[in-house]
Amino acid sequence: MLASSGAALAQAKPGAKPLAGETIKLVRIDALSGLMAPVGGNQLKSYQFFAEKFSVNNPAGVKFEVSGIDNKLSPTETLNALKAALDQGVRYVIQGNGSSVAAALIDAVNKHNERNPGKEVVYLNDAAVDPDFTNSKCSYWHFRFDADTSMKMEALTTFMKDQPDIKKVYLLNQNYSHGHQVAKFAKENLSRKRPDVQIVGEDLHPLAQVRDFAPYIAKIKASGADTVITGNWGSDLSLLVKAANEGGYNGKFYTYYTGVTGTPTALGTGGAGRVYQVSYNHYNMGGQMDAWMKEFNQKFNDDFYTGSVIHIFTVLSQAMANAKSSDPVKVAAAMEGLKVKSFNGEVEVRKADHQLQQPLYITVWQKADAKFPYSPEKTGMTLVPVKEFPSYVSSTPTSCQMKRPGGASS
Template sequence: MKRLVLATATAVSALSATSAFAEPLKIGIIESLSGAQTSTGRLYANAVKYGVDRINAAGGFNGEPVVVTEYDNAGGAPEAADKFRKAVADGVDVIFQGASSAIAGQLTEDVRKHNIRNPGKEVIFINLGADAMELTGAKCQFYHFRYTATAPMRVNALVSAMKEAGDLGKNVYSINQNYSWGQDMQAAVAAAAEGGGYKVVGEVLHDVNKIQDFAPFVARIRAASADTVFTGNWSNDLLLLMKAAGDAGLDVTFATAFLDQPGNIANAGKTALGHYIANNYDNAATDGKFAEAFKTATGHYPIFVEGHSAFALGALQQALGTVNFNGGEIDVTKIALALENTTYETPLGPISVRKEDHQTIRPVVVSKVVEKPKYPADDTDMGFQTVKVIAGDAAIYPVQESCKMERPKQ
């Protein structure tokens, strides 16, 4: 049995008298909590803690409060590997991570190898934001669950909504960062061309967060007579690209994946108006009840990755409600089996897990930037207005042939 963890008197009093002898479920957040991705990593951690607080308020699990420990990977895969080893030594049952597909690729392989070597002491990896296709393709494995949309899901949603709104155009330019995520976006834009009725008039893959002047790229976009620019860029690569387009007076519509990253709207200013984003969640697409509950608990409305990450914890809570270890040793495999059989109802629609690759089948929200929205962004008078919510069964794509998932023996 793993070592016991002391809980506060309040938490203990809410649980059964036998909780002192029970084994707690331990969650580890292996996230970028220092370095360039700190702001995003902290949002993932906020959402996990929000979800765990709800589980504990409802009585915890297995007779104990769920225990959460943060591990700072400092934005690097080697550091994440080190922190995974520390988490395993601490007896963590479930790890959460979202900022960076490179880190997720390291963690999913670490989890796979650990679980092979330690039958009966498995660890689950719940991926909140790493979108690289290979994670549910060549690297798919039973103990990895992805609770975020991928490039094809986002691109297909954008194409559907923008075409319906008359904002797609006939000429599309694709510009993305040159790593797995950007390459996936470029491939998805090309794959959607026939169905979207557009021509890809240019493609660029560039270095990640190293370009200081996007004016030459904007000149190429102008020369290609593009109507729409699809980009999976994030951070400065998105902001500087949009600013360069605005400074050049380039009349195009941006179709993005991360325009709602904190600071982007404030920094882009009026340049952001009219541009699109496809994402897992948008406050404006809901009845507002979840947004208000989140604000009551945390002091702010859910932003960027917090909403959909909180839903992943809701799915976990629902799954935990279907297994009972009677206070004894926790069987992680049984929790994983319960999770892949869970359909969680969110304010946007149901989220389920596809058993063949553990990609979530989930709604995708397409929004555009407007003035005077219901939920302003970055303390400005601008924010997102929902254009269309694509249901999960319409957003999903076939299982990749490269996924050869081995299931545990039962």
């Protein structure tokens, strides 16, 4: 899976390894304790697994080394973690879980780079999907490798508009920027594509604090909702679907993060045919991805699901090869507009806002079979693809006014 570049910069010559032997240190700042620790722990293992893979073969010839710092899902702890990473000489930081954390990190990286020319840092975002980060709060130093909330909701509601059984929708989300955006874009998209659909209830709950969702399920049942839309992740989705199973709620769930640690086990067979996910990857991608997932599972007794890890190593190594440098300023410039071949086809780092453009998939929770065999958390179930949306369908416009080094803006 060698990357192929569509950037204006000169393509690295085949076989040329301009930075052969150089070690690139990356730090992932994310939750490694608390209710969301299983997710953060899984993702750190994912980075270390693929750092090893890409260190063997990448177009720049660099070696990758990844360590993690626990931010306890706190913006304040994140700023402390960033300082610790900078003190270690790290120039590439990674974060994903929690858009409130991501907002603090974008601001801190911007300030650091402004005050410390020659010591710039690039922030690689693998999962924080608040659309503001590539619109009003866009930054030259921030690159997002997940699809943002507006992109996912565009794809999800394009699928939902053709489902005649959807008549009454309940919105249940976490009470922070990501949850607010999911609700906002769900209402906007449904009113445009399916004005007949009623929003019969809406709730926001504290992030990573609720241990019993039974009261929420009771409200959903009382509302008469046949469908729930939720951007919940980690324990907040696992415990929600567990409560739905136990409370006898038989409606459908349209989600962003069904495949993430803990949720497959909570679902078991109870959500068969009723739980949908929109994502840029799933458990049955085929090809090299299948081989990697099998190896990851054997090594860690865990499931790989954060495909943006692969995007990051693919884009970063190709950009370094093109720039013939590991300097973040030059690498950031080389990442702009870069097109590479990744596990879900050709993807592009959109120059205007640094939002990766990529295909999205709608999958449904069903029994694993010979065609779709991968079973997360040994549930006997899997996520089966039912619809693929090419990049141009899920792409959404940007209002980003990018301020680039030297004062130029797009």
